[in-house]
Amino acid sequence: MIRHILHIDLDAFFVSVEQAFAPELCGKPVVVGGRPERRGVVASASYEARAFGIRAGMPLAQAYRLCPKAIFLQGSFSAYRDASERFMEILADFSPCLEPAGLDEAYLDVTGCEAHGTPRQLALRIKERVKKELKLIASVGMASCKVVAKIASDLGKPDGLVEVAAGQEKEFLVPLPVASLPGVGEKTERALKAMGIRTIGQLATLPLEAIKNRFGAAGVMIHHYANGIDNREVEPPGEAKSISRETTFAEDTLDRAFLQAILRYLCERVGAELRQESKHARTITLKLRYADFETITRRISSKEATDADEVIFAGVVKLLDQALARKQKLVRLIGVGVSNLIGYGKQLNLLDSKPQRLWNLDKAIDRIRNKYGFTSIQTGRTLLLKDVFASREGDCTLETPSLSR
Numbered sequence: 144m145i146r147h148i149l150h151i152d153l154d155a156f157f158v159s160v161e162q163a164f165a166p167e168l169c170g171k172p173v174v175v176g177g178r179p180e181r182r183g184v185v186a187s188a189s190y191e192a193r194a195f196g197i198r199a200g201m202p203l204a205q206a207y208r209l210c211p212k213a214i215f216l217q218g219s220f221s222a223y224r225d226a227s228e229r230f231m232e233i234l235a236d237f238s239p240c241l242e243p244a245g246l247d248e249a250y251l252d253v254t255g256c257e258a259h260g261t262p263r264q265l266a267l268r269i270k271e272r273v274k275k276e277l278k279l280i281a282s283v284g285m286a287s288c289k290v291v292a293k294i295a296s297d298l299g300k301p302d303g304l305v306e307v308a309a310g311q312e313k314e315f316l317v318p319l320p321v322a323s324l325p326g327v328g329e330k331t332e333r334a335l336k337a338m339g340i341r342t343i344g345q346l347a348t349l350p351l352e353a354i355k356n357r358f359g360a361a362g363v364m365i366h367h368y369a370n371g372i373d374n375r376e377v378e379p380p381g382e383a384k385s386i387s388r389e390t391t392f393a394e395d396t397l398d399r400a401f402l403q404a405i406l407r408y409l410c411e412r413v414g415a416e417l418r419q420e421s422k423h424a425r426t427i428t429l430k431l432r433y434a435d436f437e438t439i440t441r442r443i444s445s446k447e448a449t450d451a452d453e454v455i456f457a458g459v460v461k462l463l464d465q466a467l468a469r470k471q472k473l474v475r476l477i478g479v480g481v482s483n484l485i486g487y488g489k490q491l492n493l494l495d496s497k498p499q500r501l502w503n504l505d506k507a508i509d510r511i512r513n514k515y516g517f518t519s520i521q522t523g524r525t526l527l528l529k530d531v532f533a534s535r536e537g538d539c540t541l542e543t544p545s546l547s548r
């Protein structure tokens with residue numbers, strides 16, 4: 144059976160989110176990554192900035208030399224994460240077979256969705272909704288396998304829509320440079336060049352054995368890809384096993400009120416994700432890294448599972464107080480985690496164990512945050528962080544999420 148796979152990738156993602164917030168940035172060379180006088184690299188560059196040769200991964204100082212009039216922004220990671228969540232929600236409306244492959248890209252298998260339209264019609268509708276609801280531009284590649292769909296979406300950028308008909312995969316790939324193949328990094332590209340291979344077409348015609356001898360299993364993979372062969376399924380992520388968030392402070396601290404406010408914020412993030420995954424947690428973990436890099440984790444488990452921000456918060460605050468009572472050392476990193484997760488259905492006495500008030504409150508806040516972004520609502524216990532939120536610079540480094548499956 145011929146599969147219909149879409150690869151959707153947002154154009155200049157970080158920059159485009161900034162432009163959606165501040166339309167005066169549209170049409171200008173914009174770079175997200177930080178101030179050019181600071182160390183660091185370009186995370187995302189607008190297409191206008193790319194016209195000057197600026198690329199992701201390039202040192203900011205070099206980007207500045209290429210285009211001094213470019214607008215350099217620190218960026219706001221939580222805004223990107225919120226946009227990413229909303230982007231994935233739109234995609235999920237088109238098919239349940241959705242595999243996020245990063246914040247701004249995903250594979251969607253729409254085989255069998257003919258009743259709703261052809262793959263091209265679905266792709267156009269996705270682009271339309273992303274534009275209308277998120278003010279972002281999605282480039283879409285359509286093909287019978289993942290690797291060709293991905294290359295097609297890259298090729299059409301910006302604002303692309305490239306369809307590769309079944310049977311045309313190899314022909315489509317022939318003229319493209321080998322570096323467009325996923326799995327061919329700079330090192331492999333150099334090694335292939337030394338062998339006289341520059342295009343995917345040349346790679347495809349090499350005997351498989353020659354590539355296998357030179358590059359091993361990775362060689363077999365890129366040889367298959369070069370021939371338009373990729374049997375990988377679009378795989379929706381498995382169920383979450385643990386969820387955690389942590390943050391490193393700009394300055395080490397022992398300010399208990401501040402630590403509690405940060406903890407509350409992290410708990411709300413973890414709780415929201417837990418509810419999103421329709422899970423309850425039995426184990427709550429606090430992680431602390433002191434200024435001297437000593438790192439401790441402390442956990443409490445309970446028979447009663449929870450997904451309430453308030454309960455998770457009460458747990459970690461207790462752990463924090465115990466840790467601070469034992470050691471008075473400056474803290475450089477703090478994190479909250481939940482694990483030992485169970486599905487809603489397994490906790491039959493749930494409504495008794497979680498006060499209705501907390502349930503209603505968390506749900507109401509989730510709804511608003513899902514619609515307007517996480518930081519659209521700030522709860523009383525995090526008010527101390529107002530300044531951190533106000534400076535988008537701080538927001539960018541507020542926390543690192545981690546979800547293990």
Ligand code: TTP
Pocket residue numbers: 152153154155156157158185186187188199200246247248300
């Ligand atoms: P990409 O999709 O690779 O890049 P992009 O969306 O900025 O541009 P386009 O897709 O139009 O080519 O990556 C998505 C986001 O991931 C990007 O906006 C910023 C982030 N990122 C980094 O932080 N560092 C990097 O080196 C890269 C490549 C991306």
Ligand code: MG
Pocket residue numbers: 152153154155156247
């Ligand atoms: Mg992108």
